[in-house]
Amino acid sequence: MTVMKAGPEAGVTVRAYNPQDREQVLALMDADRLPGRPTVSIRMLDDALAGICPDSGEPWGLEGLRTDVMASTDGRIMGVVSFAIRPADEAAVLLWLHCLEEDQAIAGALIGHLLGCCGRRTVYAFDMATALSFAGLPVGRRRGTCRALERAGFSRQETWSYLHHRLDTLRPRPFEVADLTESANPPGWRVRLRERDGTRIGEALVSLPVEGTTVLELMTLQPGRHTLGHILLEQCLAHLADRSVREIVTLRETPPDSEAQHDPVRHLHLQAGFREIDQLHTYTRRP
Known part of the structure; x- marks a missing residue:
């Protein structure tokens, strides 16, 4: 003591x-x-x-x-x-x-x-x-x-940048090009974006919600589909809001100051409504 x-x-x-x-x-x-x-x-x-x-x-x-x-x-x-x-x-x-x-x-x-x-x-x-x-x-x-x-x-x-988004203001919408399934390894939900003919475009993985909150763990897009990242993220957030998830956070590695304003993934999240809460x-x- x-x-x-x-x-x-x-x-x-x-x-x-x-x-x-x-x-x-x-x-x-x-x-x-x-x-x-x-x-x-x-x-x-x-x-x-x-x-x-x-x-x-x-x-x-x-x-x-x-x-x-x-x-x-x-x-x-x-x-x-x-x-x-x-x-x-x-x-x-x-x-x-x-x-x-x-x-x-x-x-x-x-x-x-x-x-x-x-x-x-x-x-x-x-x-x-x-x-x-x-x-x-x-x-x-x-x-x-x-x-x-x-x-x-x-x-x-x-x-890392700690980014946060409130989803309880999003309006549910019909989904024609995305679906949500449960993942066992790692545990969570996968939101898959696809063409109307079923061709895969990309997917997002989020953790299982706790108290109406979840974590966006990763997003991946097929080669040549990087311009569709905003659609995948939008569909992911809409799916979560439709299932009563109120808040989502994600971590982004912070680039050097000289490169921060040119970070396309960070810009994508900010455009979708995420806000930096802390580092x-x-x-x-x-x-």
């Missing part, structure tokens, strides 16, 4: 997570939830605590997985951090961290706690998707954590 300062004269304790912390930890996570993402459930939290991979349902294979909380003297949970060691390269991984974002010192103290526990080794932060969220820290909405990472010597690595960044700190 560690006692440390976080904020002006604020004595707090950093200790192992226990089940009595669940409701307060879920509240911290809910405060950080991005538009278009479902509420973190108890099952999702339990999977994250156990190190379960969200795609396969199998353990990550990490070593020394631990989740610690920062608690005030009156029992209030001010932050939570989960980290482990990756056997393949002996690097530490910061899997997830949530705290009161208005107090950067809390994030800084949790990051300092992690670094002290992991010793002298490379640390990767937010570079793995968990049962709770995508990989990447939303730097616009999590500025306290972002600044705390950079002050601790972490540098930004990969970046997700991964981080690395070398010893």
Whole structure:
């Protein structure tokens, strides 16, 4: 058990997570939830605590997985951090961290706690998707954590645009050139675009909806059909709206600034009604 300062004269304790912390930890996570993402459930939290991979349902294979909380003297949970060691390269991984974002010192103290526990080794932060969220820290909405990472010597690595679209304003329409089927591997829905004679044009894969939200995982078009991407996306969104899906999100790798305005796929999504909510960044700190 560690006692440390976080904020002006604020004595707090950093200790192992226990089940009595669940409701307060879920509240911290809910405060950080991005538009278009479902509420973190108890099952999702339990999977994250156990190190379960969200795609396969199998353990990550990490070593020394631990989740610690920062608690005030009156029992209030001010932050939570989960980290482990990756056997393949002996690097530490910061899997997830949530705290009161208005107090950067809390994030800084949790990051300092992690670094002290992991010793002298490379640390990767937010570079793995968990049962709770995508990989990447939303730097616009999590500025306290972002600044705390950079002050601790972490540098930004990969970046994705987090795009969001509300579908509950779309009007259902008849479909003549697209159909939706359920996919088992990977689990989700496939929307296939075809010619009237049945010739395949392309398809989109979305995750199974949770609380009326889904994720656009990928879109593919047959060779020579790239100009029909807007029709495929339009049909995909219309199919989802017709099935009471209210919100959809997708991630787009962010190109260099000089190329961003010429990114045709990003432009396609923006034309279809998606809006950038935030950018997700991964981080690395070398010893």
